[in-house]
């Protein structure tokens with residue numbers, strides 16, 4: 001029904017759309033029937049497939065003097081699974097273009113550019129690319145220590161410049177004459193950019209100590225300061241908190257409107273496209289452009305695609321006759337493999353309704369984490385716990401918080417509010433963790449009278465942890481299986497303590513994630529190869545026989561994990577492996593710090609399913625059974641606690657019933673304050689209203705939220721509810 005009313009005849013504009021050029025206009029960039037290659041193509045080299053064969057694309061430049069301003073500015077988003085980054089590189093003049101003159105930058109040859117700054121005639125100067133494949137402050141040249149805690153040390157080295165020095169371009173140890181104060185000489189622009197990107201409070205910090213979101217903001221700001229003519233942003237919003245996304249999107253729009261600079265951004269298929277984007281290109285598999293044109297026409301096409309994606313759910317609902325052309329093209333693309341169910345699902349994911357499930361919060365068992373006034377500071381600057389909480393009817397300084405077995409918590413908070421720092425108090429990756437009033441499993445880090453302290457090795461074995469910092473430091477040379485085995489080792493590279501049970505657990509999880517990691521995965525591979533017939537094990541006792549049988553069977557299916565190195569995986573696949581690593585040892589506490597960032601919707605959903613249900617498949621092919629092999633993972637248990645951080649609502653499973661929101665860093669305009677509480681039943685953080693409430697400033701928050709009182713004690717352990725102040729949202 002939705003479809004019939006929503007589909008408007010304007011969908012047909014798409015078929016007629018060709019990248020056009022107004023006569024009065026000189027294009028900034030023109031690609032006419034260009035085909036691109038990573039290396040110079042030769043007939044003998046099959047490893048060098050063409051990228052975007054016969055690509056056509058025009059980005060408007062300027063209107064020449066006196067011309068009627070007929071064409072409004074175009075703001076492009078390039079959406080797709082992986083080829084989107086290649087496309088941005090092509091736009092910045094990289095990759096070999098055949099024929100060579102198929103790609104040109106006419107606007108850069110105009111007098112206007114020569115008068116403005118002759119250096120801009122060179123494409124590398126005029127076009128800036130900002131990508132974020134290297135996470136963390138290391139991406140902007142921050143110090144990278146040999147160990148995770150290095151990020152939290154506040155030592156400074158000569159090369160560890162401050163944010164202000166970085167923005168000013170004051171990062172050379174031997175600057176050229178005149179550049180001693182930096183390469184940036186436009187003070188006005190610097191001040192505007194600092195305000196726009198909310199960087200004023202962190203100007204004096206060494207770049208190595210920035211949080212992930214702060215690093216991203218600083219990198220985009222730096223690119224803007226270099227005054228390019230065209231700025232290419234690869235997933236600019238990933239890792240930014242929802243408030244920052246809105247703000248930075250607004251700033252980017254202002255810049256793009258003034259062509260200062262022009263903007264093209266690449267987004268993942270499931271990302272929300274900013275309202276001000278006027279043109280969209282959808283890139284499919286095998287570097288093929290599937291759709292290209294004005295936004296309204298693309299939206300209409302996606303509406304038809306949504307129909308295809310949800311056909312089975314919609315039952316007999318048929319498509320109006322006039323839309324069949326788009327439908328047929330979609331089906332042809334699916335058949336050709338340039339479009340697939342995963343990409344289709346991701347592109348239309350936002351059209352799926354959110355189901356209201358009746359989910360209750362687990363009361364929780366014994367406490368596994370107790371914080372009694374945690375306050376972390378560097379010098380005079382308190383970065384966590386700079387507030388008071390009402391505890392047992394008294395106002396107390398610092399963070400007071402308790403997590404019990406079986407509880408699932410989301411830690412929310414703006415970039416730089418201290419989420420990662422908070423988690424590092426639990427994992428003890430932070431040097432200040434030892435001195436803080438934190439009890440883990442009822443024990444302090446340091447010994448107390450009559451109670452030994454809890455050692456780092458015991459902690460590591462009881463906590464499963466995935467984070468961008470672990471990702472940055474994780475050894476690339478390990479195979480996928482070895483990467484998972486490190487969950488049973490004391491350090492990334494020490495010898496893991498393995499046994500048959502643990503091996504089987506690793507194999508089971510590898511099997512479950514085979515579809516996302518094994519390039520040769522086919523469902524039939526699983527079905528056909530589970531057979532004991534070819535595995536003679538004559539001389540073994542019956543019991544060992546059974547165990548080895550299972551082992552050998554699974555080993556066969558998960559052989560891929562011995563062959564593929566962690567470093568050979570895509571960034572998203574590496575994140576999946578680190579997620580698996582956090583769960584494989586069935587730890588008491590699972591900590592997922594932005595664990596799903598960068599994953600496609602399908603990859604993320606498989607991980608979320610594993611958290612909730614383990615290997616229990618939603619729909620299992622009728623002939624695939626785990627005959628001899630029992631299910632070893634059935635989702636997180638009542639004994640395990642989950643603590644996760646994310647800036648994306650869809651990444652938080654419905655089973656998360658508790659939230660904590662950390663306040664904005666000091667000096668932020670319209671700051672958020674500290675709250676924690678429980679989610680009302682029939683809602684989850686995926687519901688826009690609840691999500692909005694969680695991120696609303698204090699006035700709006702108290703209007704939406706309700707104090708949770710003792711009478712509601714059935715939803716919380718009595719002791720906790722009378723001890724702390726809870727807000728249900």
Ligand SMILES: Nc1ncnc2c1ncn2[C@@H]1O[C@H](COP(=O)(O)OP(=O)(O)OP(=O)(O)O)[C@@H](O)[C@H]1O
Nearest residue numbers: 154209211212213378383415416417418419420421
């Ligand atoms: N040496 C230091 N001196 C002063 N401030 C520091 C230092 N190291 C870190 N900080 C600040 O500590 C704060 C907490 O950072 P943290 O990484 O915990 O934030 P986060 O909430 O995880 O952010 P994001 O959402 O961006 O990942 C940041 O504002 C950071 O700038």
